[in-house]
Amino acid sequence: MLLDTWPAFLEDIPPMPLKHTTETLLVFLLGTATVVTGIIIPSLTAPDMGIAPWAIVFVLAIAYPLALSGLFRRNRADYAFRLLHWMPAILLLLLFLMQAGIRTLPFIASVLDWYTWGWTLPGVATGFFLLVYFCLRVIRRWTKRLVLLVVLFVPFMVGAVASEHYTTWNQEIASVLWEGEWWKLEKDGAGLVAQVDSPSEEASSEKNLEASADPVEESYRERLRAIENRRERIAARLEERHAGEEESTGEEEGEESEEAAPVVEEVSSAESVSMREVSSMPSRLPSSGLSWAAIILTMLGLYTATVHARTRKRSEMVEI
DSSP states (O other): OHHHHHHHHHHTSOOOOOOHHHHHHHHHHHHHHHHHHHHHGGGGOOTTSOSHHHHHHHHHHHHHHHHHHHHHHHTTOOHHHHHHTTHHHHHHHHHHHHHHHTTTOTTHHHHHHHHTHHHHHHHHHHHHHHHHHHHHHHOTTHHHHHHHHHHHHHHHHHHHHHHHHSTHHHHHHHHHHHSSSTTOSOSSSHHHHTTSOOHHHHHHHGGGGSOOSSHHHHHHHHHHHHHHHHHHHHHHHHHHHHHHHHHHHOHHHHHHHHHHHHHHHHHHHHHOOOGGGSSSOOSSOOOOSSOHHHHHHHHHHHHHHHHHHHHHHHHHHHHO
């Protein structure tokens, strides 16, 4: 009789809440995710970046709290703590809304510049403030958690302020993250060559990058100047790479690469249109990556699957 009732007795035991050590670790991970998101956001603001990099980071930001939802549900975590884990996704969503509305409401450009200032320091500071408030409210081990948050935020704040004085930092981060070959279709560097303009095009479009009296136009041209600097660095790296290949493979392969380079430049100049060829904002920016329909369909599918899973679990609990 006792053996028959033992499993039912175990099922009646309520789940234990989150352990203090586990919750402290999750607080530290959330702070780290918020800092990393703040550093990445300025690299997503280039006009020719497209939606693919933003979609990649946004999917990761959504997957982070969804992966922990089971742990939170089993251990009865505070709802405020669950919502705080959506902070990185909220920061990315605000960036998308501002960039989407900048064509309709030009004044949003100044708001976007303020939002992305210093590695998105305003948004990250808001997230840390809410996280500190949660740690003080729940009382549990708040001293250790505040120390960990300070260790994360102070170096981030110093680097954020320094990034505004050393403007090449954000460009280098964008170059490392999004100009590499890991998310490109081409593996031979042709995709990067196609984005580099020829010297004649640079000379003809140099006058379009001059300072403008219009604040909105000047903000736009400032981003175009950043794109120009990035493309110059990419061209320099490609030249160094081709030079190394020529030295290692010999004169014959070197001649073949020299013959192939003009062909790639001709194709790139014929098929790609540089955004710096115009002196004002284009009516419509180019896009790349997944379409809106695919993103919305994916999000709806994830939402439907989540609702179905929760409904099935509730029905199983009712039957038990």
